[in-house]
Amino acid sequence: MSTTTTETTDNTGLSTDHSRAVADGAHTHGQGTVPEKSRGDRATSFALADFPLPTGREEDWRFSPVGRFQGLFGGVLTGVAPQVEITGDPAVTIERVGHDDPRLGAAGAPGDRLAATAWESFAEALVITVPSNHVMTGETLVTITGTDTPPAAQHILIVAESLSEGVVVLDHRGSAELAQTVEIQVEDGASLRVVSVQDWDAGAVHASSHRAVIGRDATLRHVVITLGGDVVRITPEAAFTAPGGEVEMNGLYFADAGQHQEHRLFVDHAVPNCRSRVTYKGALQGDGAHSVWIGDVLIRKEAEGTDTYELNRNLVLTDGARADSVPNLEIETGEIEGAGHASATGRFDDEQLFYLRSRGIPEAAARRLVVRGFFAEMISKIGVQSVQDRLLAAIDAELDIVMGQLIGTDDLDEADVIAAVESGVVK
Amino acid sequence: MSTLEIRDLHVSVETPEGAKQILRGVDLSVSSGQTHAIMGPNGSGKSTLAYSIAGHPKYEVTSGEVLLDGEDVLAMTVDERARAGLFLAMQYPVEVAGVTVSNFLRTAKTAIDGKAPALRQWVGDVRTAMENLRMDPVFAERNVNEGFSGGEKKRHEILQMELLSPKFAVLDETDSGLDVDALRVVSEGVNRVKSTTDVGVLLITHYTRILNYITPDFVHVFVDGRVAEQGGPELAERLEAEGYDRYLVGSN
Ligand SMILES: Nc1ncnc2c1ncn2[C@@H]1O[C@H](COP(=O)(O)OP(=O)(O)O)[C@@H](O)[C@H]1O
Ligand SMILES: [Mg+2]
Numbered sequence: 001m002s003t004t005t006t007e008t009t010d011n012t013g014l015s016t017d018h019s020r021a022v023a024d025g026a027h028t029h030g031q032g033t034v035p036e037k038s039r040g041d042r043a044t045s046f047a048l049a050d051f052p053l054p055t056g057r058e059e060d061w062r063f064s065p066v067g068r069f070q071g072l073f074g075g076v077l078t079g080v081a082p083q084v085e086i087t088g089d090p091a092v093t094i095e096r097v098g099h100d101d102p103r104l105g106a107a108g109a110p111g112d113r114l115a116a117t118a119w120e121s122f123a124e125a126l127v128i129t130v131p132s133n134h135v136m137t138g139e140t141l142v143t144i145t146g147t148d149t150p151p152a153a154q155h156i157l158i159v160a161e162s163l164s165e166g167v168v169v170l171d172h173r174g175s176a177e178l179a180q181t182v183e184i185q186v187e188d189g190a191s192l193r194v195v196s197v198q199d200w201d202a203g204a205v206h207a208s209s210h211r212a213v214i215g216r217d218a219t220l221r222h223v224v225i226t227l228g229g230d231v232v233r234i235t236p237e238a239a240f241t242a243p244g245g246e247v248e249m250n251g252l253y254f255a256d257a258g259q260h261q262e263h264r265l266f267v268d269h270a271v272p273n274c275r276s277r278v279t280y281k282g283a284l285q286g287d288g289a290h291s292v293w294i295g296d297v298l299i300r301k302e303a304e305g306t307d308t309y310e311l312n313r314n315l316v317l318t319d320g321a322r323a324d325s326v327p328n329l330e331i332e333t334g335e336i337e338g339a340g341h342a343s344a345t346g347r348f349d350d351e352q353l354f355y356l357r358s359r360g361i362p363e364a365a366a367r368r369l370v371v372r373g374f375f376a377e378m379i380s381k382i383g384v385q386s387v388q389d390r391l392l393a394a395i396d397a398e399l400d401i402v403m404g405q406l407i408g409t410d411d412l413d414e415a416d417v418i419a420a421v422e423s424g425v426v427k
Numbered sequence: 428m429s430t431l432e433i434r435d436l437h438v439s440v441e442t443p444e445g446a447k448q449i450l451r452g453v454d455l456s457v458s459s460g461q462t463h464a465i466m467g468p469n470g471s472g473k474s475t476l477a478y479s480i481a482g483h484p485k486y487e488v489t490s491g492e493v494l495l496d497g498e499d500v501l502a503m504t505v506d507e508r509a510r511a512g513l514f515l516a517m518q519y520p521v522e523v524a525g526v527t528v529s530n531f532l533r534t535a536k537t538a539i540d541g542k543a544p545a546l547r548q549w550v551g552d553v554r555t556a557m558e559n560l561r562m563d564p565v566f567a568e569r570n571v572n573e574g575f576s577g578g579e580k581k582r583h584e585i586l587q588m589e590l591l592s593p594k595f596a597v598l599d600e601t602d603s604g605l606d607v608d609a610l611r612v613v614s615e616g617v618n619r620v621k622s623t624t625d626v627g628v629l630l631i632t633h634y635t636r637i638l639n640y641i642t643p644d645f646v647h648v649f650v651d652g653r654v655a656e657q658g659g660p661e662l663a664e665r666l667e668a669e670g671y672d673r674y675l676v677g678s679n
Contacts, residue, residue, distance in 0.1 A: 349521075350484065351521045352521055352522075352523050354481075354483055354484065354505060354521075355517070355520065355521040355523065356523065356531075356535075357504070357505040357506040357509070358481050358482075358505055358506075358508075358509055358514075358515055358517075359506075359509055359531075359534075359535035359538070359539070359587065359591065360506050360509035360510045360535055360538035360539040360591070361506055361509075361534055361535055361538045362506050362538065363504070363506065365534065365538070366506070369523070369526050369530075369531070369534065370523065370526070372525065372526075373523055373524050373525025373526040373570070374524060374525055375525070376524075376525030376526075377525060417534060417537050417538045
């Protein structure tokens with residue numbers, strides 16, 4: 001397998017940046033900009049005016065096709081926000097509030113131009129609250145459907161009050177040009193799972209700033225699944241406000257020809273004894289399919305006892321696709337539990353394919369097995385069965401795009417084999 | 428009754444320095460129920476022969492034929508060959524992340540048979556075959572070859588041979604890296620398939636010790652990409668005593 005791997009485990013006060021570790025053509029790291037001294041120095045602000053229009057040379061825009069965001073760069077957005085439909089546990093409160101609601105903005109200020117645009121532009125915010133001590137039955141499903149209206153903004157705040165347990169799924173469909181903020185507050189002792197699915201139709205442009213704060217002994221499980229849309233850029237940020245917090249950030253993406261899927265994560269360890277795990281996996285196929293993964297983890301001086309690990313893996317299925325992957329771990333204290341990161345980008349493994357085919361498994365089914373296998377562990381971490389099922393179906397549909405012409409070349413009952421592949425997947 | 432015929436097979440691989448010829452005219456004919464040992468020093472082209480029969484894309488057949496009951500094997504895709512009844516137990520089995528052994532086996536069985544196996548029967552067959560090979564049942568839920576020891580990988584190969592019951596099985600150094608106990612277990616597995624089916628076996632090996640457990644009908648000495656000598660089991664005994672030196676003199 002032609003794999004590019006970088007793997008490091010640090011327990012010294014060093015910063016590691018792989019932005020210059022160039023390997024095979026499917027895995028490049030961009031060039032031509034001067035990185036900031038520290039991720040912690042990056043300016044944040046609620047004022048759009050504080051963020052000049054990106055040119056594509058800035059550290060946080062250097063991998064992005066800025067031209068394709070033009071619809072969102074114009075200033076304050078006035079389009080009608082995508083439709084929202086909510087189902088689930090009736091004990092979870094749903095409110096629509098004005099911009100001036102004091103709960104909004106508590107998860108920190110925007111960190112880039114589009115996050116500031118989203119903040120300045122929204123008219124009404126959606127607030128979803130899991131009440132204190134409540135243990136949810138099932139998930140709250142928020143279906144967000146774009147109807148091709150002019151560029152718009154949307155603001156969602158999810159609060160898990162103290163000692164509650166809950167699951168909220170944001171499901172994006174249809175088409176939209178959307179600048180979005182998802183604020184997440186996990187109060188002391190609460191446990192919250194947030195799953196954001198980007199299953200947009202072709203044409204969608206989606207920039208979303210997820211800003212999470214995690215309280216004492218609280219846990220956030222954050223899952224991002226990006227499949228559809230033309231350009232999707234998600235910037236999940238997590239900050240701990242008290243010791244004992246834990247965050248698990250999982251992501252899964254599948255980029256087709258012409259799609260740009262960007263995930264920029266930032267985990268800010270500013271208090272002692274918190275734990276973070278970041279795992280993103282993506283597959284790419286087709287001309288111009290592009291994924292970007294940036295994993296910034298900052299362990300500040302005060303954050304003794306931190307335990308962190310981040311991983312990104314990409315599977316490049318065809319020529320013409322490109323995965324950029326930059327883990328960046330900064331450690332400002334020597335007193336940590338553990339810190340490490342890994343990044344690997346590999347091409348489709350011909351030896352695996354040969355092994356499976358030498359057992360009679362047709363090529364299309366063999367590829368399906370390998371790609372599903374690549375994602376299997378991630379899929380089982382989503383924790384919402386309906387989303388898992390849908391994702392498997394989506395992955396198969398993606399594979400059918402390139403595999404279609406390979407099926408039906410002989411008298412074998414392909415459907416039976418596919419069914420066998422399917423019956424064995426992640427339960 | 429089937430036959431696998433290899434006629435004047437020439438194979439080369441692409442290297443940075445250009446095409447490199449490895450097989451230089453291999454002739455071999457195997458019938459159902461027979462066991463042919465192919466013995467040769469390292470680098471003589473044994474794995475190349477095995478992979479070429481299975482259709483590995485790295486190996487280019489430049490001339491010659493491989494026929495299964497008269498059908499042109501070389502014209503078939505890798506998976507078609509397997510469905511036609513060929514099986515290769517690999518010298519270095521491949522890991523497949525995220526795919527469990529049980530899913531893999533069921534998918535392969537479905538592909539080979541052209542229909543899904545009856546579930547009850549299948550689960551029983553897998554369990555029995557694993558027990559016979561002294562494989563812990565937990566292996567069924569582990570990912571294919573991931574973290575398997577050398578011996579576990581070889582057992583897993585023979586497990587597949589048992590469950591897929593091919594017409595012809597090529598076993599590429601299935602004995603290498605096995606301790607005595609594992610060698611016996613694996614050999615018993617092969618013998619079980621031989622006694623319950625009409626499989627023809629091409630037993631590739633570097634050493635003679637596996638022949639103490641699996642008795643060959645024919646022995647072919649493989650040197651420098653072709654069969655240098657052939658005979659009955661007594662030829663193996665002679666190799667045991669003399670080694671390959673006799674054949675290497677004068678070859679390049
Ligand atoms: N992909 C390859 N590229 C270059 N040389 C190869 C390749 N595969 C095999 N060879 C060479 O071909 C010869 C035969 O190899 P192999 O068939 O593996 O022998 P054996 O299995 O008998 O040890 C060796 O010299 C080996 O180095
Ligand atoms: Mg070999």
